[in-house]
Amino acid sequence: MQDVIAVDGVSKHFSLKHVHSLKEMASRAVRRKTAPRDTFTALSDVDLRVTEGETVGLLGFNGSGKSTLLKCISGVLTPDEGVIGVRGRVAGLIEVGAGFHPDLTGRENVYLNGAILGMSEARISAAFDEIVAFSEIEQFIDTEVKFYSSGMFLRLAFSVAVHTDPDVFLVDEILAVGDEPFQKKCLTRIKQLRSEGRTLVIVSHDLDMVAKLCTRGVLLEGGHLVMDGDPADVVARMRS
Numbered sequence: 001m002q003d004v005i006a007v008d009g010v011s012k013h014f015s016l017k018h019v020h021s022l023k024e025m026a027s028r029a030v031r032r033k034t035a036p037r038d039t040f041t042a043l044s045d046v047d048l049r050v051t052e053g054e055t056v057g058l059l060g061f062n063g064s065g066k067s068t069l070l071k072c073i074s075g076v077l078t079p080d081e082g083v084i085g086v087r088g089r090v091a092g093l094i095e096v097g098a099g100f101h102p103d104l105t106g107r108e109n110v111y112l113n114g115a116i117l118g119m120s121e122a123r124i125s126a127a128f129d130e131i132v133a134f135s136e137i138e139q140f141i142d143t144e145v146k147f148y149s150s151g152m153f154l155r156l157a158f159s160v161a162v163h164t165d166p167d168v169f170l171v172d173e174i175l176a177v178g179d180e181p182f183q184k185k186c187l188t189r190i191k192q193l194r195s196e197g198r199t200l201v202i203v204s205h206d207l208d209m210v211a212k213l214c215t216r217g218v219l220l221e222g223g224h225l226v227m228d229g230d231p232a233d234v235v236a237r238m239r240s
């Protein structure tokens with residue numbers, strides 16, 4: 001089996017902004033000094049290899065760097081140090097509403113989002129009815145998505161993403177905004193992708209779900225990868 005995701009020595013830093021008073025800003029301007037900026041390291045020298053067909057659960061407490069790592073793998077963020085290689089078609093469900101234009105209708109956004117994820121217009125048209133049926137928002141498909149609830153966004157985004165036939169599927173916590181029946185439907189679809197041998201990386205705080213669904217658990221703490229192994233062991237460490 002070959003590696004489909006290779007993360008080598010990846011670090012990501014963010015600069016933290018501070019609000020300053022007008023007096024401070026004026027004084028700095030007179031002294032021709034720029035405001036000091038703190039940098040924060042969200043990911044620190046992370047190495048991770050994911051093999052074709054693995055279902056990896058990315059775990060960690062709030063702020064440990066899970067979403068940042070997923071965004072780096074999907075290409076939404078660029079690492080400051082290190083390199084990332086991904087083989088095959090990648091579909092990511094990372095932020096609700098990302099890749100959607102608020103002023104366009106659901107229908108138009110299916111085409112926009114499908115194109116962003118690499119589908120041709122003909123393929124989107126062929127899959128359109130199935131995409132809408134899976135999302136169960138037929139009634140609102142010609143409504144501008146700025147009027148959608150976060151659950152409706154998720155429904156359409158998940159549906160488009162799974163219909164792109166991805167080799168690598170990245171899913172962040174966003175499933176949490178779906179109602180229970182839709183979450184179950186998404187999980188069934190995720191299991192189907194897994195049984196087809198697709199590679200999955202899932203970020204979730206639902207530890208029981210991760211322990212059941214994933215073949216491997218990876219734990220981040222303060223931007224460091226601190227454990228990589230059996231998901232049940234990683235979950236046990238988080239709970240200890």
Ligand SMILES: Nc1ncnc2c1ncn2[C@@H]1O[C@H](COP(=O)(O)OP(=O)(O)OP(=O)(O)O)[C@@H](O)[C@H]1O
Pocket residue numbers: 014015016040042060061062063064065066067068069
């Ligand atoms: N654009 C940004 N600018 C500044 N700091 C950021 C930015 N994006 C993320 N961070 C910081 O990086 C750290 C890691 O964030 P990240 O979203 O990756 O954590 P997470 O493990 O996914 O957390 P959660 O479980 O709460 O979703 C956090 O402290 C966050 O505030």
